[in-house]
Amino acid sequence: MTANIGNSAGVVINDLNLSFGETHVLKGVNLSIEAGEFFAFLGPSGSGKSTLLRAIAGFGPRPTGRILIDGEDIADQPPWKRNVGMVFQSYALWPHMTVHKNVAFGLEERGVPAPEIKRRVDAVLDMVGLIDLAERRPSQLSGGQQQRIALARTVVVEPKVLLLDEPLSNLDANLRVQMRREIRDLQKELRLTTIFVTHDQEEANTTSDRMAVLDEGVIQQVGAPVELYDKPSNLFVANFLGSANVLQGKMSVGKDRKCKFQSENGVAINLGAQPPNEGAVVFRPQNVRISKAGTNCKAGNVQFQGTVGHMEFHGNIVRYGVDVSGHLILIDETHQRGSVLFDIGASVDLQVKQGQIMVVPGH
């Protein structure tokens, strides 16, 4: 086994800017990734997340700014000198070489003696469970097997950092869940600093220690998945990490020093203590309780009245869309066997705990 590879390194990115011709793709990126951390770049397509990853590997146009690995600025080094391992989205397994040859390639380029190459290739193939397929060609492997070989080919050279460019996007849904667990296990076993690019928030949430959310070439927020979900720093992050009810409006502080929010359509919400910043009111669908009209409002809750506009049965939850003074409020109700669903057009009361209401800057 090649466990406990000890040369894992931290990555620091300072004021990185990158353009494709006239198009400014990365705009002043600053990041610090700890050694041994599993870090995700999350963002929609075109957000610059893959470009940032490729810049760390040394591909694409030369950026300005600094990329430090283990304290050493590698921005001027060619890709083959950097020793950052990258797993490509397409896997990029060379079709004219066997699995064994593919995996041995990087070691051969590093001038490792033949017996050691054999030992290390066998060990890594054993680790990914594909030692029996060593003499096959990539075209004879399934998608999941190709993915494992691509991973093996990269980690066998003991890179300082492992870069994964949407590694699960070519796999079907079941395999994706299994592979992300395997990747996470492998990363823990090797204690390898890993950067993972994805546009899927569930993938980022389930695998990463911390993540950076990117949009339009700018890092929107960095933090642990729960922190970003519960304390989004702007509306983009709030929306990108999951369904959210967003109400735009005005805030005012009364004589009792309590803060009130008045939405554009006139829905009033008592926020209690004044929030640290101005912004929109945001709460998640699963934090809203739905009940028949005329229900008493519990202390510490905010209540709205509305009518059911649509209803979707998802199995584990029932999602209602309720019209509250022209705002569409989404509610996710956990489904219990035998429970009676609300009909479309029914008058309902909605309650949200004050503590679940976030005030998020942005429009």
Next chain:
Amino acid sequence: MKTSTLTAFSSVERGPAIAGLMIAVFLLLFLIVPVGQVIFVAFQDPNTGAFTLINFADFFGNSLFVESFFNSFYVASMSVIVASIIAMPLAYFTTRFNFSGALLIQTLGIIPLIMPPFVGAVAMQLLFGSNGSINLLLEEHLGFTIPFMEGLNGVILVESVHYFPFILINLSAALNNIDRAMEESAQNLGAHGTRLFRRIVFPLAMPGYVAGAALVFIKVFDDLGTPLLLNINNMLAPQAYLRISSIGIADPMGYVISVILVGFSLLSLWISLLALKDKDYATVQKGGGGLMRRDLRTWEKVGCYGVVILILLLVLSPHIGLTLLSFGTVWSFAVIPDGFTFDHYTTVFDTASQYITNTLLYAGIAALLDVVLATSIAYIVWRTKLVGRKWLDYGATAALAVPGVVLGIGYLRTYHSFDVPIINEPLASWWVIIVIAMTIRRLPYALRACVAAIQQVSVMLEEAAENLGATKGRTVWRIVVPLMSGGILAGFVTSFATASVELSATIMLVAKDSDAPLAFGIYEFMQSTSGRGPGAALGIIAVLFVGIGTYFSHVIIERSKKLRESNSIVAEGGTT
């Protein structure tokens, strides 16, 4: 009897079954039987009719034939090497660098193909021959000459300049199809420079190169016109032609040579198939295809343009030479002709217009037959479940492996004593046999165009028509054929353009001058020094035919490609 066997087919498949049967009979009569006949005669004792290898023993016992064999092999191999030397830098420049001359290189890849090699051969002689323009200049200014066109060198030079695009096109496509991630992942693992090229880029591009090289080899190996026009007779194809035309169709040597030509054709096709088999390296992914390109430094740019312009001049030399020859008065021992005139064109239109009208008629009918056959075969193979349908495809494609001279000999042998009813003339000397030869020889190309076209027609579009009440026949007529029209038209134009300059089969089949097409006319004119001017004029007309044809086929293909793209946008966009 036919109808009783056809009741076995469901009524839905009866139409395609009848068409398939007719095509099969056509291929049998004009491809399988004649070629089979040639092979049969090669193994037959001329006196007793028994099976024998004595003809092959005679062949290899004859020093002229052995020399011809090695010469053909040498010329074909050297042509591959010279063509590679021309094609490789061009492919490298366009795929590796941000080279502004890429359009120039693409043009370079088409110019040679619009002129049959034998047409340019005489012009090349005048430019590069021992008394040609280049050597006269060299002699005068530098005091030495280069034997570009001496003996076999001439054939090699003419063939290389003509056929290098096959390597250029295949190699460029192979390089462009390499997923950039293939190269990046190697860099990521520590490889770069020549090691990266040797271990990743070169092996991935190899199948494309081998396919192109095998094609060049076989085209040169089989070519009859170029050696004949350069007066090189000690090669296989000219020997086959000369034996049959001078000694007669009973002489077994022509058949032995034919078998050898077919054997090498099959070998080359097999090698190129083997090279491409299981190596579909076209792995272009989202990241964008093609290798990493970099900008050229100034001195590199100068070097690149230098090489490209040198090759451009070489590639254009047959065209330049032919144009000069067609307008020149006397051109002998001079860098350029003594004076210029339109007389040769007048001569051609006054005395040789039948060559042009014959060609329009023959190539027109042949191209029409080709697309009808090809569309039917494509439909039968891809849309029906008829038993043995694949064999129609194989049969039609097999014509690729049959050199024109072999087909010509096969027709002469099989049909010289078969009199066509009413006109009471042997089929082998009736002009229609020339049309059939053209049809058979161009069918594989038309078939590929039509197969590509039908593969792009979604079966669902046909099912929708049937769902709305259209019968199979009506669906084919109203949905399939219109949607395939781009491919069919491109197939027609390509077949027409290339059939109009076919020489190696027609040269064997032209019975009288009044039946002869353009290519034969050029050959006839070029035999005498006084005929070279009109011959060149006729050659220019041939080049215009092919050039205009190629241009239109390009336009048609591009237009239908655009149409398809806009269609798919409409389909995705729903009602917009």
